Amino acid sequence: MDGQQPYYNQTNWHPNGQDNDEMPYLLTNSQTQRIIENLVESPPPFIEDPVLTVDTGNFMGHGTNTYNEFPSHQLPEQAYHPNNDYVIHEEQSHIPVNTNSSFMSVSQIPAMELWPGHLNFTVEFSNTQDRTKATPWIFSTKLKKLFVCMDKACPISFRMDNLPQEYTKYWIRGQMVFSKADHFHDHVERCPGHMGMGSSLSYETHVLRCEDKTSSYVDHSDKRHSVVVPLKPPAPGTQSVSLCYKFMCRSSCPGGLNRRPTKLVFTLETLDQVVGRYSCDVRICSCPGRDIRAEEGKAEKNHSTEQTSKESEAPELIPIVLPPIGLQKGKMKKRKATPAAPPIPPPTEPSEDQEDDEGIYNLNINIPGRRNYLFIKDFVTRFLNDYGSLPVDSNKHSHHNDTLKRFKKEQP
Amino acid sequence: MDGQQPYYNQTNWHPNGQDNDEMPYLLTNSQTQRIIENLVESPPPFIEDPVLTVDTGNFMGHGTNTYNEFPSHQLPEQAYHPNNDYVIHEEQSHIPVNTNSSFMSVSQIPAMELWPGHLNFTVEFSNTQDRTKATPWIFSTKLKKLFVCMDKACPISFRMDNLPQEYTKYWIRGQMVFSKADHFHDHVERCPGHMGMGSSLSYETHVLRCEDKTSSYVDHSDKRHSVVVPLKPPAPGTQSVSLCYKFMCRSSCPGGLNRRPTKLVFTLETLDQVVGRYSCDVRICSCPGRDIRAEEGKAEKNHSTEQTSKESEAPELIPIVLPPIGLQKGKMKKRKATPAAPPIPPPTEPSEDQEDDEGIYNLNINIPGRRNYLFIKDFVTRFLNDYGSLPVDSNKHSHHNDTLKRFKKEQP
DNA sequence: CAGGCATGCCTG
DNA sequence: CAGGCATGCCTG
Ligand SMILES: [Zn+2]
Ligand SMILES: [Zn+2]
Numbered sequence: 132m133d134g135q136q137p138y139y140n141q142t143n144w145h146p147n148g149q150d151n152d153e154m155p156y157l158l159t160n161s162q163t164q165r166i167i168e169n170l171v172e173s174p175p176p177f178i179e180d181p182v183l184t185v186d187t188g189n190f191m192g193h194g195t196n197t198y199n200e201f202p203s204h205q206l207p208e209q210a211y212h213p214n215n216d217y218v219i220h221e222e223q224s225h226i227p228v229n230t231n232s233s234f235m236s237v238s239q240i241p242a243m244e245l246w247p248g249h250l251n252f253t254v255e256f257s258n259t260q261d262r263t264k265a266t267p268w269i270f271s272t273k274l275k276k277l278f279v280c281m282d283k284a285c286p287i288s289f290r291m292d293n294l295p296q297e298y299t300k301y302w303i304r305g306q307m308v309f310s311k312a313d314h315f316h317d318h319v320e321r322c323p324g325h326m327g328m329g330s331s332l333s334y335e336t337h338v339l340r341c342e343d344k345t346s347s348y349v350d351h352s353d354k355r356h357s358v359v360v361p362l363k364p365p366a367p368g369t370q371s372v373s374l375c376y377k378f379m380c381r382s383s384c385p386g387g388l389n390r391r392p393t394k395l396v397f398t399l400e401t402l403d404q405v406v407g408r409y410s411c412d413v414r415i416c417s418c419p420g421r422d423i424r425a426e427e428g429k430a431e432k433n434h435s436t437e438q439t440s441k442e443s444e445a446p447e448l449i450p451i452v453l454p455p456i457g458l459q460k461g462k463m464k465k466r467k468a469t470p471a472a473p474p475i476p477p478p479t480e481p482s483e484d485q486e487d488d489e490g491i492y493n494l495n496i497n498i499p500g501r502r503n504y505l506f507i508k509d510f511v512t513r514f515l516n517d518y519g520s521l522p523v524d525s526n527k528h529s530h531h532n533d534t535l536k537r538f539k540k541e542q543p
Numbered sequence: 544m545d546g547q548q549p550y551y552n553q554t555n556w557h558p559n560g561q562d563n564d565e566m567p568y569l570l571t572n573s574q575t576q577r578i579i580e581n582l583v584e585s586p587p588p589f590i591e592d593p594v595l596t597v598d599t600g601n602f603m604g605h606g607t608n609t610y611n612e613f614p615s616h617q618l619p620e621q622a623y624h625p626n627n628d629y630v631i632h633e634e635q636s637h638i639p640v641n642t643n644s645s646f647m648s649v650s651q652i653p654a655m656e657l658w659p660g661h662l663n664f665t666v667e668f669s670n671t672q673d674r675t676k677a678t679p680w681i682f683s684t685k686l687k688k689l690f691v692c693m694d695k696a697c698p699i700s701f702r703m704d705n706l707p708q709e710y711t712k713y714w715i716r717g718q719m720v721f722s723k724a725d726h727f728h729d730h731v732e733r734c735p736g737h738m739g740m741g742s743s744l745s746y747e748t749h750v751l752r753c754e755d756k757t758s759s760y761v762d763h764s765d766k767r768h769s770v771v772v773p774l775k776p777p778a779p780g781t782q783s784v785s786l787c788y789k790f791m792c793r794s795s796c797p798g799g800l801n802r803r804p805t806k807l808v809f810t811l812e813t814l815d816q817v818v819g820r821y822s823c824d825v826r827i828c829s830c831p832g833r834d835i836r837a838e839e840g841k842a843e844k845n846h847s848t849e850q851t852s853k854e855s856e857a858p859e860l861i862p863i864v865l866p867p868i869g870l871q872k873g874k875m876k877k878r879k880a881t882p883a884a885p886p887i888p889p890p891t892e893p894s895e896d897q898e899d900d901e902g903i904y905n906l907n908i909n910i911p912g913r914r915n916y917l918f919i920k921d922f923v924t925r926f927l928n929d930y931g932s933l934p935v936d937s938n939k940h941s942h943h944n945d946t947l948k949r950f951k952k953e954q955p
Numbered sequence: 956c957a958g959g960c961a962t963g964c965c966t967g
Numbered sequence: 968c969a970g971g972c973a974t975g976c977c978t979g
Contacts, residue, residue, distance in 0.1 A: 226736035264969055323736045324638035324798045383962060385797070385975090386736045390961080417963050421969085425961095676957055795974060797963090802973080829975050833957085837973095 226323065226386030240315045241308050241355065243396055243410045251292035252399040252407025255371070256285075264420040271423050274430060276412035277395060278419035281381045284342060289397065290371040291407070294364075301362035301401050305376060306355060307339050310394045310412060318355045321380045322387025334358075338388070338415075339395070342375035362399075378415040388415070638735065638798030652727045653720055653767065655808055655822045663704035664811040664819025667783070668697075676832040683835050686842060688824035689807060690831035693793050696754060701809065702783040703819070706776075713774040713813050717788060718767060719751050722806045722824060730767045733792045734799025746770075750800070750827075751807070754787035774811075790827040800827070 247253055256270035256277060267283035270276070279285050289303055307319040320326075320336050327335070334340065334348035337356045346360045358376075365372050380387045392412060399407035416422050659665055668682035668689060679695035682688070691697050701715055719731040732738075732748050739747070746752065746760035749768045758772040770788075777784050794800045804824065811819035828834050 323739065324734065327735065381963085390976090422962085793975085802964095834974085 248407035306357040322384035660819035718769040734796035
């Protein structure tokens with residue numbers, strides 16, 4: 132894994148604490164306990180969003196109503212700042228990333244868990260795409276990840292087992308979210324290069340577009356961007372609705388997504404609540420065919436060394452945002468390469484220390500009791516699996532092992 | 544040379560005629576003759592710019608005076624549109640390149656030839672830079688090319704053998720120009736990502752900056768961007784003045800330079816004329832050390848197969864812009880790979896047909912008479928050497944052979 | 956800072 | 968469209 136180029140270090144986020152004094156965080160026992168308590172307060176499986184403040188009035192963007200985003204699990208305020216140590220670099224050679232700083236402190240993190248709900252809301256991508264290098268889009272079931280060219284129509288099917296009578300009271304919201312905790316709070320918007328190309332559409336800043344004429348764009352200044360399409364009756368004899376979406380920036384766009392991995396989140400919503408949710412990873416690139424092959428190939432390689440992480444992708448797991456809890460003086464030691472590391476023991480093996488991919492946190496947890504230890508361990512594993520610093524090529528099936536591998540160190 | 548990725552096809556310029564019907568140009572005999580006539584009208588060696596309309600009033604940018612750029616050799620109007628077949632792609636996935644279209648039809652091409660003039664104006668880069676991969680800047684004497692990081696100060700010495708008494712009446716203008724004919728008419732400006740980062744400097748759009756406090760920026764809406772610094776008395780005992788310059792975009796910046804090679808042009812000017820000129824290639828990149836090694840290495844390889852093109856870099860050669868002169872119906876055939884081509888015969892070898900690097904032109908010249916043939920051939924060679932489709936890695940010493948290699952085809 | 960990946964895009 | 972370069976930037 133040495134020498135590879137992960138995602139988004141070229142942002143205004145402070146990459147690894149080398150330019151100033153902020154240091155890796157340490158969890159104290161009581162802080163760890165707080166996290167556990169929060170976790171216990173919202174246990175799996177499906178958690179109905181505790182605060183359903185979703186749009187009770189107007190879902191058509193650009194209105195004046197206040198509009199609340201997807202509610203999030205109510206983690207402590209801190210939880211919304213997983214990376215408080217960011218620093219705005221003034222180095223002008225870096226195109227600044229859309230950090231939406233004005234909103235950062237109030238924005239909530241949209242929920243991303245898969246949740247079909249009572250209408251059994253599911254999303255499907257056609258499997259028939261060829262895997263040529265530059266196929267316009269292709270979906271990896273294995274990775275649960277969409278690979279798509281910028282600005283190419285990508286048909287997506289939405290299925291509901293028990294389609295409600297009143298279609299008009301339902302709509303589908305599409306939204307993109309950065310999938311790593313450090314960037315949850317950044318809104319996904321187009322890069323400066325692709326914006327302001329003059330077309331002055333009202334939704335010019337939106338990465339995700341729906342080709343459907345009835346779609347409308349939500350982007351009140353303090354809100355995440357999303358596209359909303361009123362539900363239509365499905366084609367006769369079917370229970371699904373198909374819509375074409377487009378992505379108007381690449382994952383690599385400098386100053387925009389900036390190589391930061393993203394998720395695509397669809398929610399089925401009605402006037403007063405979210406009734407179903409789907410999410411998957413998206414990569415918007417120039418060669419979906421090449422890249423899916425590469426990522427699946429790497430995933431397979433990782434996969435062959437582990438078998439036990441299946442649970443970590445169960446839909447009933449809730450997303451957790453780990454708050455930063457302390458500062459430690461001293462530079463973080465660089466991760467040593469573990470070249471050609473042999474099969475890593477499953478997560479039940481204790482005494483792994485863990486260091487995140489970007490080198491910001493140094494989690495050094497002292498846990499009293501083996502049960503506690505195992506619980507925390509599972510928590511951390513799941514957290515990292517959902518939001519951790521996983522390499523672009525990782526997939527749900529291989530995350531676990533990979534995660535452990537990446538965190539090997541420093542535990543006595 | 545197959546598979547390599549040259550410069551700037553991802554522009555709004557139409558790359559190779561595949562999306563619409565414009566076709567490669569053919570020179571007719573009479574058209575060829577016109578070129579020759581033009582060439583003869585402005586014979587080498589040093590040509591004082593025939594129309595010296597340079598700033599007779601105010602060199603401080605942002606004034607209201609009309610300000611004429613560097614004069615150019617007076618080629619036919621057409622000559623200023625070497626690539627009339629451009630098409631603005633509306634495909635939004637391509638960040639539009641600054642084509643300065645409003646100005647394109649009136650802009651003149653700045654002269655770029657080396658011309659010390661009677662004051663023996665020369666420019667020097669320190670040789671002491673280390674060649675580490677990311678050295679902030681380094682100059683290749685061999686390639687006559689500056690490799691420099693974005694936004695790093697690069698000290699440049701200007702030397703005049705007979706420094707005039709009245710410094711205040713002289714100034715040094717720095718300017719960047721695209722070095723390939725297809726892009727002469729584009730002004731070199733910053734990319735959208737690097738512009739509008741809020742600093743709202745009046746010279747925010749300028750790629751080339753001079754750190755000297757007395758510098759001023761010229762960018763009247765219809766003019767090329769340049770930095771002007773009043774000449775100062777040289778340090779006692781010396782005859783040179785040192786100034787620090789910075790480059791605020793990379794050569795690779797999407798929507799900006801966009802991988803198009805550029806030249807850096809300095810002119811010593813006085814109130815009513817240009818009295819000296821220097822130019823070299825510039826590459827603004829992230830790893831000057833790596834890239835200089837790569838380019839010199841490749842140059843050396845090419846160099847080893849030819850010896851006769853030395854003349855083509857003599858300073859007394861004037862730059863020539865070849866106008867597009869006709870359309871031919873039918874798709875251009877793709878160049879066949881000439882893998883591991885053995886040493887190419889020197890340019891005196893006749894019967895080479897030539898096809899340009901970007902596949903736009905098909906020069907198919909029928910020339911009556913061997914002398915004419917040789918003359919044209921030399922002309923073409925020199926032209927290509929100065930402005931032709933040479934690969935990034937080519938250098939003055941290796942252009943010739945490389946050029947011929949790249950044009951091998953289609954001649955019966 | 957050197958090695959080397961990531962990823963757009965050029966070539967045939 | 969596949970091969971493969973070019974080039975920013977991540978890693979140790
Ligand atoms: Zn973009
Ligand atoms: Zn730029």
